[in-house]
Amino acid sequence: MQRDSPMVKVPEDSGLAWRELPRLRPFANIRADLQAHGGRWGAQGFWALVVYRFGRWRYGVRPVWARKLFSGIYKVLFKLVQIVTGIELPCEVVIGRNFVIDHQGGIVISGYTRFGNDCRIRNGVCIGLARVDDPCGPVIGNGVDIGTGAALLGRITIGDNVLVGANAVVLCDVPSDSIAVGVPAVVKARNRPAISPGSETTLRKAFSYTV
Numbered sequence: 001m002q003r004d005s006p007m008v009k010v011p012e013d014s015g016l017a018w019r020e021l022p023r024l025r026p027f028a029n030i031r032a033d034l035q036a037h038g039g040r041w042g043a044q045g046f047w048a049l050v051v052y053r054f055g056r057w058r059y060g061v062r063p064v065w066a067r068k069l070f071s072g073i074y075k076v077l078f079k080l081v082q083i084v085t086g087i088e089l090p091c092e093v094v095i096g097r098n099f100v101i102d103h104q105g106g107i108v109i110s111g112y113t114r115f116g117n118d119c120r121i122r123n124g125v126c127i128g129l130a131r132v133d134d135p136c137g138p139v140i141g142n143g144v145d146i147g148t149g150a151a152l153l154g155r156i157t158i159g160d161n162v163l164v165g166a167n168a169v170v171l172c173d174v175p176s177d178s179i180a181v182g183v184p185a186v187v188k189a190r191n192r193p194a195i196s197p198g199s200e201t202t203l204r205k206a207f208s209y210t211v
Contacts (some may be wrong), residue, residue: 029053036098044085045101051077055091086123095119096142103148112137116160121146130154130171141176163190 030053037043055078058070074091082088085104092111099115101107103123110128112135121127125146128137130153140158147166152158159176170185177190 032097033099036100043101044087044104048081048085048087048089048101048104049099051081052089052091052093052095059091106149110137114139116140116142116144118143119146120144122148124149126151126153128153138170161190 030050033046033049033053034041037046040046051074054070055074058067058074061067061070078090087101087104087107089101089107089109090111093109094114096115096117096119098118100120101122102120106124106126107121108126108128109121112129113127114137119140119142125148127140127146129135134155136155138152138154138156138158140152141160141162143161144158144164145162146152146164147168149167150164150170151168152164152170154171156170157173158164158170159174159178161177162174163179164170164174164185165179165181167183168181168185169183170180172185172187174180174185174187179188179190180186181188
């Protein structure tokens, strides 16, 4: 493993195998976040991730008075990003490598949520609790693509290589290599070998917001 990106295994609650996620190395992670967003400094999803990384980093600041100072700065930056970009990404969320926020606006992610590697979300996505009295958010696997306006709620597990359709409401577990569409979401197998390169592009466009 590279020296600037050590990994640590984090246990998942809902049946997924333990997954390697980045250790808290904010500057290396910010560099990777910029690369994941195509090197676009103006990408508002990247701004949200910069503040997220800062929020994670400040937990390790010593002494306590300095940590409190940085915590105050983080809260101001978090609220500023929330107002300007419409992205609510608290530092309590666990995210893996190559996490991409494709479009800004109306994005709310609960601090109880966990993401694997290579995940992508778009505008209008809501990921969080199904009930206030059950403080547990979704556990999301690797390579998950979440379409515009989708909602993933409650104590659920989303497997690897899952496509969640635009405006879908997911309230149940979704196995790996599946597609979830509809309200409430209906889960269908994703027959990957049967999808030609052209139809794969068409399918992804159906799950995306076109600007």
